[in-house]
Amino acid sequence: MNQDQLKQSVARAAIEYITPKLQADSILGVGTGSTANFFIDMLGELKDQFAGAVASSDASATRLKALGIEVLDLNSVGELVAYVDGADESNAQLALIKGGGAALTREKIVAAVAREFVCIADESKWVDVLGSFPLPVEVIPMARSYVARELVKLGGSPVYREGVVTDNGNVILDVHQLAIVDPKQLEADINQLTGVVASGLFARRGADVLLLGRAEGVETIYPK
Numbered sequence: 262m263n264q265d266q267l268k269q270s271v272a273r274a275a276i277e278y279i280t281p282k283l284q285a286d287s288i289l290g291v292g293t294g295s296t297a298n299f300f301i302d303m304l305g306e307l308k309d310q311f312a313g314a315v316a317s318s319d320a321s322a323t324r325l326k327a328l329g330i331e332v333l334d335l336n337s338v339g340e341l342v343a344y345v346d347g348a349d350e351s352n353a354q355l356a357l358i359k360g361g362g363a364a365l366t367r368e369k370i371v372a373a374v375a376r377e378f379v380c381i382a383d384e385s386k387w388v389d390v391l392g393s394f395p396l397p398v399e400v401i402p403m404a405r406s407y408v409a410r411e412l413v414k415l416g417g418s419p420v421y422r423e424g425v426v427t428d429n430g431n432v433i434l435d436v437h438q439l440a441i442v443d444p445k446q447l448e449a450d451i452n453q454l455t456g457v458v459a460s461g462l463f464a465r466r467g468a469d470v471l472l473l474g475r476a477e478g479v480e481t482i483y484p485k
């Protein structure tokens with residue numbers, strides 16, 4: 262199986278996972294990226310079984326609407342039955358690196374509201390120690406150089422993602438050279454830097470379940 266086939270297999274597994282949890286008034290959180298896109302495309306099959314979705318990016322909102330799925334503002338919603346999204350890396354505690362597609366802040370907000378965070382990923386995303394994938398950090402534009410200097414003090418090597426503006430109008434620094442042995446502590450350290458909007462480290466609120474696509478089948482993994 263190639264990587265796209267693995268992504269499709271976990272998208273299908275997520276459809277099967279969430280179907281029994283959906284009720285006519287359920288609102289679902291929907292993520293961003295190539296794996297989430299496979300999930301969105303399959304979600305069209307279920308559109309009569311739930312009320313609507315909250316999207317973590319403008320791109321996902323557009324894709325959902327094209328399938329006839331109602332997209333709601335998070336402020337008009339009390340609870341999300343689940344949030345389904347991909348990841349760039351996951352460790353055994355289901356702490357994640359996300360934000361390869363620059364959607365990390367909205368993803369973090371939607372995940373925070375969801376009753377359950379269902380992560381879907383192919384096996385290339387499974388790691389012992391987070392940090393081989395450069396950690397994305399969303400930053401207010403005028404704070405970019407200051408935050409970059411502070412990230413160097415934390416041991417990282419930040420690189421400005423040129424030409425990328427987030428859905429929130431901010432910029433991304435991708436932090437290389439981090440071996441993230443204490444994800445919760447690093448998440449807290451980065452959060453308290455003035456000018457940082459959010460980091461792509463999902464450790465305090467990691468995934469509740471990971472559907473990991475392997476050549477031999479989809480493995481269901483809970484946090485260790």
Ligand SMILES: O=C[C@H](O)[C@H](O)[C@H](O)COP(=O)(O)O
Binds near residue numbers: 293297346347365
């Ligand atoms: O900002 C993007 C998201 O965090 C994605 O969920 C993440 O980058 C994984 O994307 P993909 O499914 O395309 O590998």
